[in-house]
Amino acid sequence: MNLLQMLARQKAIVDAAKAEGNRALSVEEKREFDELQSKIDALRAQGDPNEPTPAPVDNSERALAAERQRALEITSLCRDFGLNAEEYIKDGHSIDQVRQFILEKQIKDRAPQPSGIQMGKDERDKFRDAAADGLALRVGMNVEKPNDGAGELRNLSLRELAKESLIIEGVNNAYRLSDDELLRQHLTPTSLFTNIIDQTARNVFQQAYTDAATTYQHWTRRGTLTDFRPTKTYQVGTAGELLLVSENGELKHDDPNGVEGPTRQLLTYGRQFSMSRQAFINDDVSFIETIPALYAQSARLGINRLVYQTLAKNPAIWDGKTLFHADHKNVMATGGAPSVDTLSQARQLLRKQTAAGGDVKLNIPARFMLVPTSLETKAGQLIGSTVDPSQANPNIPNPFYNQFTIVSDAELDDASVNGELEWYVTSDILRSPIQVDFLNGKDMPTIVMKQAPAGQLGFLWDIYMDYGVTVVDYQTVVKNNGK
Template identity: 35%
Template sequence: MSDRKPRNAVSADGEVMIYGVVGDEWDGLDAKSVINGIKALGKVDTITLRINSGGGYVYEGLAIFNYLQAHAARKVVHIDGIAASMASVIAMIGDEIHIPANALMMIHNPWNLAIGDASAMRKEADNLDRVKASIIAIYAARTGKSEAELSQLMDAETWMRGQEAVDAGFATAVGTSVDAAALLRTDLSLMNFTNLPDALRRETKPNPAAVAGLVRAALTAEHIEESTMADTVNDSAQNAGADEAKIRAEAQAAERTRASGIRAAVRAAKLPETLADELVDAGTPLDKARETIINKLAEADESGPQTRNQVRITGDAVDRFRTGAQAALLGKAGLAKDDAGNELRGLSLREMARESLEIQNVATRAMRPMDMVKAAMTHSSGDFVFILANVAEKSMMRGYEEANETFQQWTSTGQLSDFKPTSRIDLNSFPSLGKVDEGAEYQYATIGERGETVQLATYGNLFSITRQAIINDDMSVFTRIPQRMGRAAIRTVGNLVYATLTANPTMSDSVALFHATHANLGTAAAPTVASLDAGRVAMATQKDRSKNAVALNLRPRFMLVPVALEGTSKVLMASEFDPSKTQRVPNSVAGLAEVVSDARLDAASTTAWYLAADPNATDTVEVSYLDGVSTPWLEQQEGWKVDGVEFKVRLDAAVKALAWEGLFKNPGA
């Protein structure tokens, strides 16, 4: 594995160095790195671009260009050595474009690597024509030349020196010339250009030391005072004459060109980055590396299904489609802001399915609607189903988060790693520490496993997205339905929690949770100052179950009531004086506990009410989840019983009353 580290192409003073392959993340020249670097500058008045690049990835370059075009700062471009191919497109962003007399600019047709049958090749050719049209529009806006003239220049792979570029309108000013050998860090003979003059092949050998001299001169002219940089550049320029330093610098530049070229070719072919690492580390020459890449593509094509049309296109278009389609569907479903600038927002589900195939270069014109939708749902890329699944999951989580549940306030959360019965440790086993006399040994405390066991169970349901639903543009199948299932998932847990209170389960000592034996069942009475105070006393005087029988001194933290008692209970908690007295008698239970009401308690009794201690201080009711994941899972598979995709909403949970000491019940009256 190569130990090269990505470099930052954007400096803190607003200078963007496009030195290398456009889109190469190892040079920090991928669109994401460049754009994030510019964003990190904050508000700046001027952005300076220094370009010395033979080109690179079209879509990465276009992303950089479009971002800069929208940026409010003034853009000043310096072509230090070469601006060829995609680098020349980026250069067009400048309000000022400076190019030395012996620097180079080149424009040509975009190209790509494709594998497939004749139809697939024609499809890719159409894509390249569209890209060319976009680039021509950028050149035309700068030069004022016609589309036809620019197309001819691109067809011919036109090379221009500084003055020629200015005369043709591709630059605004001719800068100071330097030694031609200093202009380039890239050996143009390795770039596969078809019309590069032989003279340029001989003279464009990289010399980083002289490039540093050029940059120093430009910085001095712009009155940028950085003494450290100037000292470094002076040293480099002085050493440029030394043969050993020159040979070393040129060897390093050649190696950098080889490595960048290999990584660019591997990424264009959409092959694993590990292949690039292997070729770079093995010292494989660039031309041999390209042969290896082509052979890898051929092997992949031969090993796949014979009916597959496979075209290697840049991943950017596919990623943009995924992002745009998902955003469009989320906007339609009301799960996100509707973006009026999203070109996919007006597509129906059927049209979106077709577009997902077209973006993967699958011809759909001859397909019937049902067959086309099926192809989209079963395509090896999984783009369409991926998009639907993402929207369905977000819908499910919206329902989960919006559910009006109350149990989380007063229960604790546990984690289980499997579905086996698990004993919980008694948190009330340590009411006090034992005395250690002088010189005596510390004694091990006994950890009590009270016998209460917890075991996970799985809860879930299925829903499907059929071909018919897609053709009918039925959004509800992956918005409203999963949203309600997400709400049902959290409600299922709530049902289990409140059933634990109302069902009064038998504990490990063979006694019901709320029982006189447990000293946590009060005399039937409506919520009053007296009855609440009796519950408070009962909880505080609960004793540890060990032989010490020490009082636990627990306090109520929550008052759990049916909705029918919510108003009365809140008045009791908020009143300064006893509401039942005609005299101003202080309310001794004011603020005793937080009132939590739930309608599921009404279903069992409209009079019974409960007190619960703080679940962080003592055991009460625990809700456990598999591996601590409290949100529902959404799983999918290709439908068998239905024509489409089946989804499963699943939640693994368990609810258990771990102890009775921190819980109190009054049957009410």
């Protein structure tokens, strides 16, 4: 490897770290970078006239040296104060910022505490928390430790709760205001009552999202992206075999293989819903109980549906071929329901997959069986039986007894024409064929209360979420067409 090639390799190492959220170099990457740097320094010291003068490589050397120095200084400083330096290094804080954090912490920790004086919540905060718990109890939510007063406030209608809130805020004639005056003049997004409504709606929303009946999260890989730009990924290839070296022999240089993989990208999905003037006047608390929950479930079920459609629709992927293709060696030759024979084929196909650019067998393990609901019972009987269910002789053991996790989802039944017959075998989550990415790792939708537009009385909420579903590997999944 000449000087230009070594510099190019250093640049590739640094660029890969930048592309993955500007992370720090791994131990292996640092070791390779330093070894290359030693060789570069040796060549430059020799002044080899045959080596061309390289162009600057995006300040890679200088950037890495600065990063090492930053990490060293932060580690030393945190050690002196008994702090964990990893968080500051990972988040990209400068040494000056870390010094400021430590100073503020020291001031806070050493500040004198007033004897016998407790700083508590003001009346507004107490009322808001109690009213939110009371409203949550009224709509049927489970509140483990309700705030004082929640039991009494749960009996108030929405209008009565709004007027009590206005009195706390200093509107003394609140009980003389008409419903329209309440909505038009006083119940703004920053008012106490709307905060109570919003907090309850958020709690209902978050609980419903968590409880949504989805299955994609059990077998797909979860990732994170920091923006909406397309992000290219690369599949790890193979390195050359280690060759026999004779006494005083020379090691032969080798460059590892690698191929370009999928492009991941985030998209934004959202909706808006409102609580009308009529719902407020009619004291329709069922709105708060049901509508946010419906949209929360819809948000997560949308991810679930997209994942299974991506799998079952057999889309074209980054190499121009469909996900399940003869060239990808991931379609079982014998179609049929799950059985010892068909699972044996699936397991063999996964194990015989080869690394990109080589013939080395990957020996990928089979972990999950993905089936439509039409095959859920048969799959359960097969995996739960100690003997082969298809054999008349009960003494033949079942080699797949309790060897698979069965994931059944109704989306597979209708995802394609033969959905009720098709099923899949995949590897573990870290080698899942599908990855679900979220913006900065946030997998919960954002719900925001807004001011209703002019001429509209009521309350508005925006719901939106940023995620992307991508096929990231075709070698870790096998399909049976069912016939």
